[in-house]
Amino acid sequence: MITATAAEIISVGTELLLGDIINTDAAYLSRALAMLGISVYRQSVVGDNRERILSELDSAFSRCDTVFLTGGLGPTCDDITRECTAEYFGLSLLFNDEAMEHIRQYMADLGRITVTENNRRQAMVPEGADVFINSAGTAPGLAVHGIGRDGREKLAILMPGPPSEFERMAEEHVIPYLSRRSGKVLVSRNIHMYGIGESSAETLLRDFMDQENPTVAPYCDPGEVRIRVTAAAATEEEAEAMCQRTVDEIKLTDAGRYVYAVLDRVIPGKGTAAARVLVEELKEHGLTVAFAESCTGGLASKLVSDVAGSSAVLCGSAVTYAVSSKKAVLGVSDETIRELGVYSEECAREMAEGARRLYSADIAVSVTGVAGPGDDGDTPCGHVCIGVASERGVRSVAVEFGRKRSRDTIRTLAAGRMIHEALDEARLLK
Amino acid sequence: MITATAAEIISVGTELLLGDIINTDAAYLSRALAMLGISVYRQSVVGDNRERILSELDSAFSRCDTVFLTGGLGPTCDDITRECTAEYFGLSLLFNDEAMEHIRQYMADLGRITVTENNRRQAMVPEGADVFINSAGTAPGLAVHGIGRDGREKLAILMPGPPSEFERMAEEHVIPYLSRRSGKVLVSRNIHMYGIGESSAETLLRDFMDQENPTVAPYCDPGEVRIRVTAAAATEEEAEAMCQRTVDEIKLTDAGRYVYAVLDRVIPGKGTAAARVLVEELKEHGLTVAFAESCTGGLASKLVSDVAGSSAVLCGSAVTYAVSSKKAVLGVSDETIRELGVYSEECAREMAEGARRLYSADIAVSVTGVAGPGDDGDTPCGHVCIGVASERGVRSVAVEFGRKRSRDTIRTLAAGRMIHEALDEARLLK
Numbered sequence: 001m002i003t004a005t006a007a008e009i010i011s012v013g014t015e016l017l018l019g020d021i022i023n024t025d026a027a028y029l030s031r032a033l034a035m036l037g038i039s040v041y042r043q044s045v046v047g048d049n050r051e052r053i054l055s056e057l058d059s060a061f062s063r064c065d066t067v068f069l070t071g072g073l074g075p076t077c078d079d080i081t082r083e084c085t086a087e088y089f090g091l092s093l094l095f096n097d098e099a100m101e102h103i104r105q106y107m108a109d110l111g112r113i114t115v116t117e118n119n120r121r122q123a124m125v126p127e128g129a130d131v132f133i134n135s136a137g138t139a140p141g142l143a144v145h146g147i148g149r150d151g152r153e154k155l156a157i158l159m160p161g162p163p164s165e166f167e168r169m170a171e172e173h174v175i176p177y178l179s180r181r182s183g184k185v186l187v188s189r190n191i192h193m194y195g196i197g198e199s200s201a202e203t204l205l206r207d208f209m210d211q212e213n214p215t216v217a218p219y220c221d222p223g224e225v226r227i228r229v230t231a232a233a234a235t236e237e238e239a240e241a242m243c244q245r246t247v248d249e250i251k252l253t254d255a256g257r258y259v260y261a262v263l264d265r266v267i268p269g270k271g272t273a274a275a276r277v278l279v280e281e282l283k284e285h286g287l288t289v290a291f292a293e294s295c296t297g298g299l300a301s302k303l304v305s306d307v308a309g310s311s312a313v314l315c316g317s318a319v320t321y322a323v324s325s326k327k328a329v330l331g332v333s334d335e336t337i338r339e340l341g342v343y344s345e346e347c348a349r350e351m352a353e354g355a356r357r358l359y360s361a362d363i364a365v366s367v368t369g370v371a372g373p374g375d376d377g378d379t380p381c382g383h384v385c386i387g388v389a390s391e392r393g394v395r396s397v398a399v400e401f402g403r404k405r406s407r408d409t410i411r412t413l414a415a416g417r418m419i420h421e422a423l424d425e426a427r428l429l430k
Numbered sequence: 431m432i433t434a435t436a437a438e439i440i441s442v443g444t445e446l447l448l449g450d451i452i453n454t455d456a457a458y459l460s461r462a463l464a465m466l467g468i469s470v471y472r473q474s475v476v477g478d479n480r481e482r483i484l485s486e487l488d489s490a491f492s493r494c495d496t497v498f499l500t501g502g503l504g505p506t507c508d509d510i511t512r513e514c515t516a517e518y519f520g521l522s523l524l525f526n527d528e529a530m531e532h533i534r535q536y537m538a539d540l541g542r543i544t545v546t547e548n549n550r551r552q553a554m555v556p557e558g559a560d561v562f563i564n565s566a567g568t569a570p571g572l573a574v575h576g577i578g579r580d581g582r583e584k585l586a587i588l589m590p591g592p593p594s595e596f597e598r599m600a601e602e603h604v605i606p607y608l609s610r611r612s613g614k615v616l617v618s619r620n621i622h623m624y625g626i627g628e629s630s631a632e633t634l635l636r637d638f639m640d641q642e643n644p645t646v647a648p649y650c651d652p653g654e655v656r657i658r659v660t661a662a663a664a665t666e667e668e669a670e671a672m673c674q675r676t677v678d679e680i681k682l683t684d685a686g687r688y689v690y691a692v693l694d695r696v697i698p699g700k701g702t703a704a705a706r707v708l709v710e711e712l713k714e715h716g717l718t719v720a721f722a723e724s725c726t727g728g729l730a731s732k733l734v735s736d737v738a739g740s741s742a743v744l745c746g747s748a749v750t751y752a753v754s755s756k757k758a759v760l761g762v763s764d765e766t767i768r769e770l771g772v773y774s775e776e777c778a779r780e781m782a783e784g785a786r787r788l789y790s791a792d793i794a795v796s797v798t799g800v801a802g803p804g805d806d807g808d809t810p811c812g813h814v815c816i817g818v819a820s821e822r823g824v825r826s827v828a829v830e831f832g833r834k835r836s837r838d839t840i841r842t843l844a845a846g847r848m849i850h851e852a853l854d855e856a857r858l859l860k
Contacts, residue, residue, distance in 0.1 A: 017470045019461030020649055023453055026475070031449030040447045041482070043475035045456070052471070059489075110834060136834075164836055219450055288752070297735025298728025301749045305727025308803050308837060316755040319731045319747035321740070322718070325789050329746065359755050373738050404539075406594060407738060 006039050008060040012072035012081050013161055014047040025070045025159075025166045032170055034217075035188055035230055036178055038066070048072055053084040057156070061148045071161030073139035075118035082142065085156050086126040089146025093124040099140045102133050132173035137165040141173060184232045187239035189247050190265070191227040192273045193258040194420050201225045204255040214246045221273070222409075223416040225258075260423065271306035274419045278304065281423065282313035282363075285430040289422050290359035291317035292330055292351040292366035294342070295384065299415040300367065315359035320351070326368075330354030342368055343379045345396035348387030352396075356389040363425045364389045365418045371410045375403070384414045388421050390429055397421075436469050438490040442502035442511050443591055444477040455500045455589070455596045462600055464647075465618055465660055466608055468496070478502055483514040487586070491578045501591030503569035505548035512572065515586050516556040519576025529553040529570045532563050562603035567595040571603060614662045617669035619677050620695070621657040622703045623688040624850050631655045634685040644676045651703070652839075653846040655688075690853065701736035704849045708734065711853065712743035712793075715860040719852050720789035721747035722760055722781040722796035724772070725814065729845040730797065745789035750781070756798075760784030772798055773809045775826040778817030782826075786819040793855045794819045795848045801840045805833070814844045818851050820859055827851075 009026050016023055026043045033040055041063065046052040053072075060067045072081030086093050100123035104115055122139050125131055132141035142158040157174060159166050179186060193201060201218055202209065205227065208216040214231035227250065231242035247262055261277045270276065282289060291300045301317030304310050318329050323342055326332040332342075332350040340346045351366035369384030370376045382401040387394060399417060401410045439459055445451050456473045463470055471493065476482040483502075490497045502511030516523050530553035534545055552569050555561055562571035569590045578584040587604060589596055609616055623631060631648055632639065635657065638646040644661035657680065661672035677692055691707045700706065712719060721730045731747030734740050748759050753772055756762040762772075762780040770776045781796035799814030800806045812831040817824060829847060831840045 016457070017460055017473065018464050019457040019459065019470075022457040023473075027446070027449040027452040029449065030447055034448050040449075041477065043447065043453075045473035047471065164839075290755075291749075293728070295735075296732075297740075297744070298723070298731035298747050298749060301728035301751075302726075302732050305725075305749075305751060306838070310727075311751055314727070315750075315752045316759065317728050317747075317749035318759070319721075319728060319735075319749065320745075321731075321735060322745045322789070325720075325746040328790065329748070329788055358759055359752070360758065408736070411735075 005037065006041055006064045007033060007066040007068060008041060008064055009043045009068045009070065010053075010056050010060060011043065011045045011070045011161070012048060012053060013045070014078075016045045016071075017047050024163050025161065028163070028167060029068055029070070029170065032175055035228070036175065036182065036186055037184075037230075037232060038178070048078045048080060050080060050084055053081065054088055057085065057088045058149070061154050062150070065148070065152055066155045066157070068157045068159065070159050070166060073122065073158060073160045075116070075122055075138065077118075081158055082124065082126070085142075085144050085158060089126065089144065089154070089156075091126040091128065091144070091146060094127055095120075096123050096125040096131060096140075099123040099125060099131055099133070102140065103138045106134075106138050130177070132169055132177070134160060134165055134169055135172060136168045137162065139165070141169045143177065185234065185236045185239050186230060186232050187236060187243050188228055188230040188264070189243045190263045190273070191229065191247060191250060191259055192261045192263060192277075193225040193227065193255065194223070194260050194274070196225055196255065196258040198225050201227065201255055201258075204253055205250060208246065208250060211246070214242050216246065216250070223413045224274070226273070260420070270308065272303055272416070272419070274416060274423065275303045275307050278419055278423045278426065279307045279310045279313055281426050281430075283309075285426065287362040287426055287429060288313050288315050288359075289426075290315040290355045290361035290364045291418065292355035292364060292387075293317055293319045294321060294326070294351070294368040295371040296367050296411050296415045296418070297321060299411055300365070300418040303415055303419060315361045318355050318358060326351060330358065341379070343370060343376070343383060343385060344368075345385045345387070345398055348385035349389070349394045349396045350387075352387035352389035353394055362390060362429065363422055365422045365425070367414050367418055369414060371414070372405075372407045381405075382410050384410070384417075386414070386418060386421055388425050390425050392425070392428060435467065436471055436494045437463060437496040437498060438471060438494055439473045439498045439500065440483075440486050440490060441473065441475045441500045441591070442478060442483060443475070444508075446475045446501070447477050454593050455591065458593070458597060459498055459500070459600065462605055465658070466605065466612065466616055467645075467660075467662060468608070478508045478510060480510060480514055483511065484518055487515065487518045488579070491584050492580070495578070495582055496585045496587070498587045498589065500589050500596060503552065503588060503590045505546070505552055505568065507548075511588055512554065512556070515572075515574050515588060519556065519574065519584070519586075521556040521558065521574070521576060523554040524557055525550075526553050526555040526561060526570075529555060529561055529563070532570065533568045536568050560607070562599055562607070564590060564595055564599055565602060566598040567592065569595070571599045573607065615664065615666045615669050616660055616662050617666060617673050618658055618660040618694070619673045620693045620703070621659065621677060621680060621689055622691045622693060622707075623655040623657065623685065624653075624690050624704070626655055626685065626688040628655050631657065631685055631688075634683055635680060638676065638680060641676070644672050646676065646680070653843045654704070656703070690850070700738070702733055702846070702849070704846060704853065705733045705737050708849055708853045708856065709737045709740045709743055711856050711860075713739075715856060717792040717856055717859060718743050718745050718789075719856075720745040720785045720791035720794045721848065722785035722794060722817075723747055723749045724751060724756070724781070724798040725801040726797050726841050726845045726848070727751060729841055730795070730848040733845055733849060745791045748785050748788060756781060760788065771809070773800060773806070773813060773815060774798075775815045775817070775828055778815035779819070779824045779826045780817075782817030782819035783824055792820060792859065793852055795852045795855070797844050797848055799840075799844060801844070802835075802837045811835075812840050814840070814847075816844070816848060816851055818855050820855050822855070822858060
């Protein structure tokens with residue numbers, strides 16, 4: 001049996017070569033494999049073309065023993081990844097009852113009764129392959145075992161291309177499968193930091209980064225730093241204890257004060273870490289939050305509502321883009337706008353108080369500023385004021401996110417800061 | 431001189447192999463090249479490693495004459511794409527004054543005076559290469575000319591990896607450069623459609639898709655279909671006239687009634703096409719819009735405010751996630767909530783009216799529904815009601831986006847529909 005330490009990823013799909021879709025699968029898989037201690041040396045993209053898929057398989061298997069193929073498992077005649085992999089290893093395709101039963105059931109749930117000949121093709125499995133049932137679609141995943149031209153055992157893992165199917169299958173089947181094969185249990189912890197740059201975090205934690213087990217590696221999320229600690233051990237308990245020791249050591253360094261959460265997993269598409277932590281802690285303490293947004297245009301609220309179950313704690317957000325709305329909806333005073341302007345801390349404070357009142361929220365966080373492009377009169381692009389209101393009173397802060405930054409980046413950083421301010425306030429209130 | 435018809439893309443960067451960043455550059459470039467009539471047969475990703483970059487270059491140049499390399503042009507010693515390309519062709523690296531002057535100026539604008547030895551490395555250029563100044567960073571792009579092992583003329587185009595620098599350089603330099611070399615002028619028009627699926631659009635427009643010049647190709651944006659028409663001709667006028675003829679013909683087909691806009695360009699990061707068209711038309715007619723959002727959590731407003739200059743027409747959005755906020759902020763009646771529930775068309779209508787009143791907007795569009803995960807009691811996941819209020823009165827519609835769809839997808843589709851409802855209303859009002 002192969003225990004993978006190195007792998008390559010081949011993504012199959014003409015729509016990737018046309019640039020119509022972005023290859024998020026390769027990034028997701030690479031990240032998951034890095035966590036399992038498997039190095040990805042190469043990713044490639046080829047079209048739905050028999051010669052090119054076969055030649056790519058041959059070249060990948062000349063360099064390593066494990067190759068992941070994503071895409072090309074659909075029901076149409078373009079989809080030939082399964083057939084090409086079987087052909088490469090000289091394996092027959094056999095009809096698989098379990099896969100067919102799943103396809104039938106999945107389509108029945110969608111209200112489609114007619115199972116076509118094309119769907120039957122998706123139930124054809126290379127002999128000896130392990131089958132991964134697809135809980136978000138019809139095409140099963142496959143672990144195909146063969147012998148390479150170098151006489152070595154080879155493993156091709158085939159996964160569906162659509163990210164929703166791909167990610168479910170990675171989580172439910174492929175990662176556990178690889179981890180079983182490795183005979184090791186891998187446990188990770190993510191240390192989330194806010195208020196420190198990636199290079200400063202790296203400098204402070206350099207010694208940890210040289211460790212071999214657990215490994216310690218920095219990642220850059222928008223406006224944040226994440227340190228991933230991964231331990232490999234014979235049992236889960238042992239790996240967890242190793243992780244915990246390193247996490248505790250890191251918290252005792254000078255970087256420790258920037259840590260706002262330690263989470264087991266980063267879950268793509270389930271909301272940012274900060275939004276998830278905010279929703280969780282507000283729930284725990286029975287608190288609610290509202291926002292008042294100008295330059296972020298609703299992004300802070302959108303980020304919190306990305307988290308399933310946020311309706312228990314998120315009252316809402318008053319997006320007041322127009323000056324008149326700041327007055328009419330949030331009750332910002334004419335005088336403040338006239339004397340200090342909309343890009344003032346006072347305006348942010350009045351917006352936060354207005355939102356707290358309007359939504360009867362425990363905590364309200366506001367934002368007003370210039371997201372660009374370009375300065376607005378005397379106020380430089382990137383100048384943002386944030387207000388926070390709660391029963392503790394009202395406070396504000398002015399931040400310069402930088403004139404060279406794009407509109408999109410400034411808005412993302414401002415919304416991130418708002419969520420962190422809400423989290424800080426919740427911790428002060430509890 | 432090579433006139434490219436086929437090309438490969440090599441993305442260089444260990445962070446891509448670790449899955450820390452997603453390869454958006456390859457998708458962007460592939461799309462741009464498709465528009466220029468250049469087919470991309472393969473994309474690959476390799477780490478910042480001399481042997482692997484050289485071997486990848488060799489294998490790519492064995493299949494085609496034009497290769498794009500993205501990434502690895504930074505100032506640190508990891509960044510070796512420039513050196514490897516020069517080595518591959520046996521070219522010396524020469525110090526380039528123009529590039530250095532730009533680097534010095536760019537850093538001075540950022541407030542950094544000290545130009546390090548590493549920055550000087552970025553001004554080293556393989557002999558005979560064309561230099562593309564980077565208006566969003568320091569590393570220049572390069573068009574490096576060499577001879578391949580097959581004795582043929584080869585062209586390697588090197589571009590910086592960070593998407594903001596990459597996309598600016600593609601627009602400002604690389605696409606015009608390729609288009610000059612091809613001796614042809616390419617003009618594209620994007621026909622944006624809403625309310626029709628991709629496969630229906632393809633069926634209705636099949637004959638057009640077989641055309642050779644202009645080419646007609648469908649693309650799938652979230653919830654929408656875009657048909658790109660690209661004409662190649664000796665002059666811009668000629669190419670424009672050819673495009674226009676095909677656009678007019680397509681508008682006369684049965685697919686024509688789904689067309690809501692024909693735009694010159696798709697601009698990444700500047701807002702969706704529908705949001706851009708909405709902002710433009712509202713401005714033109716002196717109208718304003720507000721939203722009332724429940725399940726979208728602020729996304730509709732965020733999408734409109736992605737468009738620079740939207741502050742002239744977007745009053746804001748009342749995000750009322752909690753039931754109590756629907757009543758307190760928007761004045762939805764107790765009776766409606768008790769008798770018909772929050773997921774009712776009546777609730778959507780009252781929300782729209784409330785938002786129109788609160789923001790004094792010409793048009794208000796509301797949404798309430800279940801984004802999931804899972805049903806909420808008797809209301810299935812994906813059930814969404816949208817309300818529209820203006821001086822024409824108030825109307826509503828209930829849409830089922832499908833139970834199998836993810837929370838993220840349902841929210842995206844719902845926000846898209848809201849923007850289209852606002853656009854329809856603006857056109858009825860004008």
